[in-house]
Amino acid sequence: MNMENLIPIPILCAHYEVEMSFFTNLNEMGLLEIKTIETSQYIDSDAVHEIEKMVHMHQELDVNIEGIDIVFNLLQKIDMLQNELTALKNRLRLYES
Amino acid sequence: MAFIDYYKILEVDKKATEAEIKKAYRKLARKYHPDLNPNDKEAERKFKEINEANEVLSHAENRKKYDDYGENWQHAEEFEKSKQQRQYQGNGQQGGFGGGGFSGGGDFSDFFESMFGGRTSSGGGRRSAQFKGQDFNAELHLELKDVYTTHKRTLTINGKNIRINIPAGIENGQQIKISGMGGEGSGGGPKGDLYITFTVANHTKFKRDKNNLYATVDLDLYTALLGGEITADTFDGKVKLTVKPGTQNGTKVKLKGKGFPVYKKEGEFGDLYLTYQIQIPINLSEKEKELFTELATLRNS
Missing domain, CATH: 2.60.260.20 (Urease metallochaperone UreE, N-terminal domain)
Known part of the structure; x- marks a missing residue:
């Protein structure tokens, strides 16, 4: 197993000053994937960007785990709509002189 | 450098209590937080504004200084000196607006920097240090x-x-x-x-829709009527086309594989669609008019 891209959860807990339960709850909610190797738990480093957003929402805006789930669903929808808007704007160029 | 009305930014009254300011800040922070507004520069600007306003108004000393000098902030230093001289108390409390060591801060307006020097406290917002480097x-x-x-x-x-x-x-x-x-x-x-x-x-004559390209090609009346061969431009060269007799204005031809390259699929191209635009001759000579009239008569008889 390639450990290079894995970050031990306790390191993240210490860094962000959050409880381990924060990560296990996010995992249960399907918002992140915890990898267990032997007895240690890790997170893929690619997921750190999203995790950081979740931590900010939780700590700075007092959003609970359920709220984070809702926000992420809506952000995904916004992203999809923005991509669709860009594609439509590009198509519109066809009809503009 | 203009005066900034921090009360207006937080949408609170000048007499707002500490709790009201905190509530207003949190409400606006939820609205403009960069993690909730990705790729939105306007929201980013507003978030910085409300953070700055909060930095001033949620901090008693800062708020007092801001309230005392308000729009006369440019003379704050002079006022400060003369006040100190008058009172001669020397209790050393005036040094509190120095630079602050807050990790994510530093992006403040000139107005703020000139009045307060830098971030003065961690204020109302808790900002955890980033683990992953900045994008x-x-x-x-x-x-x-x-x-x-x-x-x-x-x-x-x-x-x-x-x-x-x-x-x-x-x-x-x-x-x-x-x-x-x-x-x-x-x-x-x-x-x-x-x-x-x-x-x-796109400053070319080709219009693009994903991998397909679109262009119009001028076709002279006689080629459209009688058919013939023409040369048309493609994006990276030229192509010979056979025009059928009796080609109508607006006829589209599809040139397979002459469109735009498909992203990350080497060697694959979209199609090129050409629309014929028939050019009607103008400024006819007497002889031409005569012949066209003859043609018209032939058609109508």
């Missing part, structure tokens, strides 16, 4: 002909030269992520990423 965003402006072929380009991002491969067929508004090219992480965290958004301008 960088860059915008790259290209011409349509630039993205017809895969090529390499050197970009200067934050003083560092980065050579990137730009695959043919990139779309206007498309964003690509280059992992690990962002800021340094902290506490052993991974580096941030670099996001490049492409703006592709």
